[in-house]
Amino acid sequence: MKFAICQELFVDWDWEKQCNLIAEIGYKGIELAPFAFADRPAAISADQRASLKQTAESHGLEIFGLHWLLAKTEGLHLTTSDAAVRQKTADYLVELGDLCADLGGDLMVFGSPFQRNIEEGMSRSQAYENAAEVFRNALPAIAERGVRICMEPLTTKETDFVNTCAEAMELIDMVGADNFVLHQDVKAMLGAETESIPELIHKYAAETGHFHVNDLNLLGPGMGDTDYHPIFKALKESGYQGWISVEVFDYEPGAEHIARESFRYMKEVWESV
Template sequence: MKFAAFSGVLIEHSIQEALQLTKKLGFDGIEIAVREPHLSATTSAPRIKELRSVADDLGLEIPVLAGYMGGFSTGSDKECEQAFSDFQRILDISGSLGSGMIRVGAGGPNAFLAQDYHYAKAAHWLRKCAVEAAKSGKSIVLEIHNISLVETVESGLRLLDMVGEDNVGLIHDAGNMYITDTDYGRDSVIGLGKRMFHVHVKDEKRIPEAGGPGTFVNRTKHGSESFIQCRLGEGEADHQPLFDALNETGYSGWVTLECHAPFPAYERLEHDLAKVKQMLGRA
């Protein structure tokens, strides 16, 4: 098991600073958020070369490019074409950075509100992405995320079956699954099996009302609910069963920490990495 920091947590820093901080914290790699000021479909070749050089000098891997393109299920044909074009550019960049996985968004609405045509349209475009990615040995990863077609193990596997390509898998995200109010423990890991390509870690907590730092409102099957982002172990998303299951199944992939709690970025990443190692018995 290897650990990566999510560069989105360090978005107020330049990507060079984010890499330095990631190394200082003791991570094995960094998952880069594909949005400025870190990376985008318009990032120049010299800047990408520099990024790779800094990462190599620090001994950091870049396992995943966390793209925000997609939204295929509800996008217009023009919007989907643009998202696919952006994906192709990010695919090229992944080769330069040595990244094996690219995150793509299927789109919404919530799985419990989605119609068959939402899944069919998303599957069509994701299949196009997967075919392109396979040509260079890359994988597509879909994050299990609330307010999306992929917000449970079941809805995620449904979409993967419709895409029908072996290089498309899911990102297990217990924090998101807690929000959705679906299982995120051992059964979810066993249920995903080999289709779980990657793991995200963050903690959340339901609260009576949003408004303060780190709070937000989301639509769930229970209606409009309020949440606060927490450091690991301080919220209500119990990650211990997840890590026990990862150990049990011999998971040897990447785990990305992406805490957005209202604390300084370095402090929350440091806290969560120590907590993860404690839960894995590595403290």
């Protein structure tokens, strides 16, 4: 299995130091948050992109994708009634697709809860239509770069738009693009779904393009109450071939401790199931 980590955890670490530790622990992939490097993708020059990719590869690492796509942006929104803003959002996703491909990646996780919340007074069906329009406008150009968007369900504590795998699939089916697939996140599934995570893994095996691991306590796998044995067993049984990527939200224990403990636990569980 390919274990990876989301790098925004390493606040204020330079890129070389991040790559050195991530590789030394044993991870093979890095998932980037664009805001950790620039205010917008266009500000990351071609030379910088090449340097980021080369440094990662020199440590035996692959920059396989991006997440937090709209974080810390202004004037962008997925479900807004403002058609001009929807078009700007689609254009921005294309920019991100170019960045992702230039770094060697092939997937982008669409989470960004604040930039997808439904406007007051807007119907659910209109919100889905607006979001589908944005993705239909962006995905063809992104596909030309060999990149997919993975739609991430999030809990109702985070957003009121797409909270379950079934709702994500509803939107994916509306858009009808081969490079628009499902993302599964352990914390989100624990907090929003009625079915168990192993059941959801099997149910959506054919549609799932990426998988985040974490816990309800906002730390990494093995650092909370969630038993990953049935989760990893289900991933094995389902034939999942993608990345398993650590995404945490509580950095208090320290980046190195979180990265090491998460990897140690994942490796131990994966080898035991």
